[in-house]
Amino acid sequence: xxxxxxxxxxxxxxxxxxxxxxxxxxxxxxxxxxxxxxxxxxxxxxxxxxxxxxxxxxxxxxxxxxxxxxxxxxxxxxxxxxxxxxxxxxxxxxxxxxxxxxxxxxxxxxxxxxxxxxxxxxxxxxxxxxxxxxxxxxxxxxxxxxxxxxxxxxxxxxxxxxxxxxxxxxxxxxxxxxxxxx
Numbered sequence: 001x002x003x004x005x006x007x008x009x010x011x012x013x014x015x016x017x018x019x020x021x022x023x024x025x026x027x028x029x030x031x032x033x034x035x036x037x038x039x040x041x042x043x044x045x046x047x048x049x050x051x052x053x054x055x056x057x058x059x060x061x062x063x064x065x066x067x068x069x070x071x072x073x074x075x076x077x078x079x080x081x082x083x084x085x086x087x088x089x090x091x092x093x094x095x096x097x098x099x100x101x102x103x104x105x106x107x108x109x110x111x112x113x114x115x116x117x118x119x120x121x122x123x124x125x126x127x128x129x130x131x132x133x134x135x136x137x138x139x140x141x142x143x144x145x146x147x148x149x150x151x152x153x154x155x156x157x158x159x160x161x162x163x164x165x166x167x168x169x170x171x172x173x174x175x176x177x178x179x180x181x182x
Contacts, residue, residue, distance in 0.1 A: 009069045012092050013174065014122075015059075016076040016114050017099035018107035022131040022161035023075040024059050026099060029167045031061025031073065058089055063171075071171070086117055095178045096126035097170060099161070100148070102138035108147045115148065125177035129159040129170045 015023050028035050059075030074089045096118050100111045111128075118126065128150065130141045139147070141156040150156060155173050160166045 008067075011065075011069060011071045011094055011175075011178070012074065013071060013095045013097060013171070014074050014076060014089050014093045014118070015097045015099065016086065016118065017097075017129075017131075018101065018110040018114070020104075021099040021101045021107065021111070022159075023099055026097070026129070026131070026159075026161040026167055026170075027059045027061040027073045027075050029161055029164050030063055030171065032064060033062045035059055035061045058085060083117070086114070087121065090118060090122035093122055093124055095124055095174045096122075097129055097174055098126060099129045099131050099159070100144055102130045102132045102140075102144065103135050105139060105147065108144070112148050115150075125174065125181055127155040127157055127170060127174045127177060129157055129161075131159045131161050133158040134160045134162075 015026055017023055024035070058077070059073075061073040061075075063071040063073070065071055074093070076086050076089055077083075098111060098115055098118075101107055115126070115128075118124075128141075128144065128148065130139070130144050132138055141158050145154070145156045148156075155177065157170050157173055158166075159170055
């Protein structure tokens with residue numbers, strides 16, 4: 001509960017990445033509220049083979065960090081046909097998590113495109129979460145760094161979006177980066 005006269009600091013984090021990288025699951029895993037989801041049945045060839053539903057506008061979750069700070073997580077759609085939402089969700093963000101499906105290198109080019117988009121329009125600290133590290137054939141974080149052509153100072157973090165501690169670790173790494181820029 002908020003004390004009278006004490007305003008909470010709202011921290012807006014955007015979670016983005018290619019289709020089926022695990023953005024919705026990432027937010028579901030840590031959100032303290034029922035995640036707001038805008039899902040639709042997957043109908044496109046090549047997409048419906050990966051999963052039944054897809055985010056068409058955004059996912060939304062919330063984490064109360066302490067009495068003063070609340071973290072709002074906004075998940076973007078992964079398909080470029082919904083990229084107009086990237087612009088809407090990017091406004092006011094203070095940090096970005098870019099998720100990559102470590103088992104699907106065919107999506108790395110799309111991940112780089114998403115990084116370029118946010119760096120050019122809404123420059124802010126970001127980290128890369130290398131999701132699905134628990135699966136066979138997952139690329140390691142350093143290989144993904146090279147594939148995405150990322151600077152050495154960008155944190156590229158192993159992740160299993162089904163595991164709360166793993167997701168929290170990615171968010172803590174991002175909050176450290178944000179704190180460096182305040």
